[in-house]
Amino acid sequence: MSIVITTAGIVIMFMVSLFFGFILNEIIKWIRLRLFSSIVALFVLLNVTDVTHDWYFLFFLGIIIMTVWAVIRTLYMKVVARKISYADEQLDHVWASLYAIYLLYAALQRSFPYDWLQDKLNASPNAAVVTLAGSGMSALLLLTSLSAMIRPYKQLKRRFNKQQAPIEEKSLETIIRITDSKRRGEAVGYVMALVERMIIRKKIVRVERGGKRYLVKRGSRSTTDEQRPELTKLEQASSPVRVSDLAYSEIDQAVSVLSGSRSASMESLAEGHAAASVSIEASGEIDPPFRLLRQDFKKHPISEAPYESRLHYMMVLFYGVEDLKREHRVVDSLLDQYAAMFVIRQEDAEPIRSFNSSTSPPELGQALRTVKKTRWRKRQGLFYNRYSYKHAVFGEFLYTRQWLSGRKAEEEVAHLYGQSLGISPSDRKSMIDYCALLREGEMKAAQLQLYSQMSRKMRESLGFLYQRAVDDRSMGNKSRFETAVVATMSAGKSTFLNALAGMDLLPSKNQACTAKITKLVHNAGMRHAIGYSRTAAGDCDYSGFVDESQTTRWNGIGGSNEVYLEASLAGSYSADYAVSFYDTPGTNYSMDGSHNEVTYRFLKEQTIDLIVYLINATQISTDDNSVLLHKVTDSMKTGGPQPTNIVFLLNKADEFDLEGDDDLEASVSSVCRDLAQAGFDKPAIVPVSSYGAKLFRMALAGRQISKKEMKDMDALYRLFIEDGVDLTQYARIPDLAQVTDSEAYPAAYPALVAIGEKQYRGSDLLQALQRTGILAVEAYINQLAYKQGGKRSNG
Numbered sequence: 001m002s003i004v005i006t007t008a009g010i011v012i013m014f015m016v017s018l019f020f021g022f023i024l025n026e027i028i029k030w031i032r033l034r035l036f037s038s039i040v041a042l043f044v045l046l047n048v049t050d051v052t053h054d055w056y057f058l059f060f061l062g063i064i065i066m067t068v069w070a071v072i073r074t075l076y077m078k079v080v081a082r083k084i085s086y087a088d089e090q091l092d093h094v095w096a097s098l099y100a101i102y103l104l105y106a107a108l109q110r111s112f113p114y115d116w117l118q119d120k121l122n123a124s125p126n127a128a129v130v131t132l133a134g135s136g137m138s139a140l141l142l143l144t145s146l147s148a149m150i151r152p153y154k155q156l157k158r159r160f161n162k163q164q165a166p167i168e169e170k171s172l173e174t175i176i177r178i179t180d181s182k183r184r185g186e187a188v189g190y191v192m193a194l195v196e197r198m199i200i201r202k203k204i205v206r207v208e209r210g211g212k213r214y215l216v217k218r219g220s221r222s223t224t225d226e227q228r229p230e231l232t233k234l235e236q237a238s239s240p241v242r243v244s245d246l247a248y249s250e251i252d253q254a255v256s257v258l259s260g261s262r263s264a265s266m267e268s269l270a271e272g273h274a275a276a277s278v279s280i281e282a283s284g285e286i287d288p289p290f291r292l293l294r295q296d297f298k299k300h301p302i303s304e305a306p307y308e309s310r311l312h313y314m315m316v317l318f319y320g321v322e323d324l325k326r327e328h329r330v331v332d333s334l335l336d337q338y339a340a341m342f343v344i345r346q347e348d349a350e351p352i353r354s355f356n357s358s359t360s361p362p363e364l365g366q367a368l369r370t371v372k373k374t375r376w377r378k379r380q381g382l383f384y385n386r387y388s389y390k391h392a393v394f395g396e397f398l399y400t401r402q403w404l405s406g407r408k409a410e411e412e413v414a415h416l417y418g419q420s421l422g423i424s425p426s427d428r429k430s431m432i433d434y435c436a437l438l439r440e441g442e443m444k445a446a447q448l449q450l451y452s453q454m455s456r457k458m459r460e461s462l463g464f465l466y467q468r469a470v471d472d473r474s475m476g477n478k479s480r481f482e483t484a485v486v487a488t489m490s491a492g493k494s495t496f497l498n499a500l501a502g503m504d505l506l507p508s509k510n511q512a513c514t515a516k517i518t519k520l521v522h523n524a525g526m527r528h529a530i531g532y533s534r535t536a537a538g539d540c541d542y543s544g545f546v547d548e549s550q551t552t553r554w555n556g557i558g559g560s561n562e563v564y565l566e567a568s569l570a571g572s573y574s575a576d577y578a579v580s581f582y583d584t585p586g587t588n589y590s591m592d593g594s595h596n597e598v599t600y601r602f603l604k605e606q607t608i609d610l611i612v613y614l615i616n617a618t619q620i621s622t623d624d625n626s627v628l629l630h631k632v633t634d635s636m637k638t639g640g641p642q643p644t645n646i647v648f649l650l651n652k653a654d655e656f657d658l659e660g661d662d663d664l665e666a667s668v669s670s671v672c673r674d675l676a677q678a679g680f681d682k683p684a685i686v687p688v689s690s691y692g693a694k695l696f697r698m699a700l701a702g703r704q705i706s707k708k709e710m711k712d713m714d715a716l717y718r719l720f721i722e723d724g725v726d727l728t729q730y731a732r733i734p735d736l737a738q739v740t741d742s743e744a745y746p747a748a749y750p751a752l753v754a755i756g757e758k759q760y761r762g763s764d765l766l767q768a769l770q771r772t773g774i775l776a777v778e779a780y781i782n783q784l785a786y787k788q789g790g791k792r793s794n795g
Contacts, residue, residue, distance in 0.1 A: 009125030021100035189451020312367035337544025502570030
C-alpha cells in the first residue's frame, strides 16, 4: 500500500511543483529578476536545510551545480539566440523545471504536505523518494529543453568547422531528425533563425546565386591568399549578402571562390537575376486571385472544430473582406469553397453572402465572441495550452486582403478589425508584416518571422498560412509536362481524364461534350478540384470546388473561352513537375464545325510534350481518324525544339468479346500497320478501359457511384478478375520500365469495399485497375516527363 501511496505522491507533487514552477517563472521573468532569483532561492534553501541528514547537503550541492549550469547556459543562449522566441520558450521550461526542484526540496525540508497527510488522511508517502523522483523528472525536462536549444547550434558550429567548402543553406534542415510535421517545422525555423543570428554576429557569410543560398564560415582555410580579396568583399558586408547587392562580376568571382567551380557566364547569371526579380504576380496564364483557392483545408486550424465554431469563423472572415466583392468575383467562390470544405449548410452560408460592411449583422457579435473565446487543448504528454481562433482569422483576413489588393492591408482597416478581435497592437503589426512577406514571396523571411519572433500560440494559429503560401509557390515554380488528349468524337477523351483524376470531373456522354480547350493540371496538394473559366475579354468565373456540373456549365458558355482546372490526380507522379492535360473537342462533330477549328488551331499553335491519341477500339478504321491523324502529324513536324512524343490508346477495349470472334491482338497489329503507313515507326500503343479505371478508382476512394455504374463495375470486375483479362499484355510501349507493385499500388487501401449490396476486396480492385491499362499509361507519361523535364511555369 505504501508503494501505491508513494507513487501517487510522486505524480501529484511533480505536477503541482511544475505548475507552480511555470507560474513563478512567468512572474519573475516579467519583473526581469530571473537570474537574481536563483541566488535568493539558494540562500533560502540553505537556511531551511536540515543539518541532521548528511545526504541533504549532497542533494543541495546537486541543486547548486544545476543552478550554476542553468545560469551559464541561459547567458550563453541569450547571446547566441537573442530574440528567438523558440529559444525563449525552451528557457521558460528550463527555469520552470529549476523552480520545481526548488519547491520539491523546500517541501521536503518543511515536511509539507507530508505531515499534514499523515495527520489528516493517515497516508505516509516516502518524502525522500517523492522528492528524489520528482526532482529527477524535473531535471530530465530541464536537460531536454537545454538540448533542444543548444544541440542545433552546436551541430551548426560543428558543420561549419568541419566542412570548409560552402554549404547549401537548404541542406542544413537535415540537422533536424524530428519526423512530426509540426515539431519539425518549429525546429527547422529555429535552425534558420540561428543561421540568421550567426550572420548578424559575423560568424558566417551568405551568398545567393541561381536561386540557391550558400553559407561559408568567415576566414575559411579553403580560400587561398590569391582568392582572399574576393571573399573579403563578402565578409565586409554587415548584413546577409544578396545577388542584387553586388555587381554581377563580383558575385561571379565570389561564388567561384566559394564553390571551387568555374564561373558561370554573364548571360546565365543575368537570367538567374531576372528570374529572381520576377514578381509573384507574374503568373503567366494563372489569374492571381485564383491562387487564393489553392489551400488544403485539412491543415486549417478550424477544420476539426464544432459546427458552430466553423460557421462563426466564416462569418467573421468574410465580413472583413465584404467590401472587396464588387472588384473581385473570387470572393464569392472563396465563400462557396469554405462552405463546402467546412461542411456548412446552405441555409447558414447564404446570409454571409449578403453581409454589408456599412452595417453589422446581429449574428456578428456572437460570431466574434466564439472566435475570441479561449479554450484549452492538450499539446503533448501532460501539457495543455490555451488557444483561440482570433489570430487565425485575423491572419487569414490579412492574407486574403493582401492577395486581392496586391499590397499590405490598409492600416486603418486592419486596426479596426484587429481591435474587434482583441488583438494587441504589437501582435497586429507582427502579423501584418508576416502576411506581407508571404504575399511578396519572401518565404525565408516569413519563416523566420513565424518561428523566431512569434509566440507558440501565434505559430500554431498562423502556420497554416505559411504552408499555404509555400504550396502555392511550389506549384507555380514546378516544371510543366504538357500533354494533349486528342480524338474523334466520343472516343472517350473526357472519360480517360476522369479516370486519371479518379472522379467525375469532366462531362462525358455518348454525344459531343467538350466544346472548349480544358486544361487539367496535377496539384498533389489539393484534396478537391478548383478552377476557372476565362472569356476572350479576360473575365473570369471562379470555382473553389469544381465538379462535373460546374465544368458542364462552363463548357456551355458561348464565345471563345478557356477552362483551367487543378486537382490531385489519382496516379503517382513525381513531385518535381506538374503534369498538365489538355482536353480538346472531338473533330468530327457534324453539328458544330468550330470543334474542328479549335482543336486544329490548338495543335498548330501550342507547344506540347506529348500527344495522347485515343482511338475508339470499336471503330478503329474510319475516315475521321485518318483526317485527324494527318493533322496531328503536321503539328508534330512544326513542334518545339524537341520532337513531340505520341502514345496511342485503344480505348473501350473492354467491349471486345474475347471469347467470341473479337481478337484484340489482331486489332493492335492492324493499328500498328496503319500507323506505320502514316509514318509512325514502332508506335507506342496501349489498349485501355478508361471507364473501368474510373469506376475502380472511385470505388477505392469511397466516392458515390450510380446504380448503372454499380452494374457496369460488377461486369468489369468479373471481366478483369474472374475472367483474368489483362489489357497490359497487349500493350506495345518501347523502352517502358516495368511498373512495380509499390509504384502502381498506393501504400494503404481498404481491405473491403462495399458497393451497393456487394463487397469487393480492395486488393482485387487494385489488380483490376492495373489490368485496365491506365497504370501503364501513367508510367509512360512519368517516364517521358522524367527524361524531358518539361517547361517552367510561373503559375
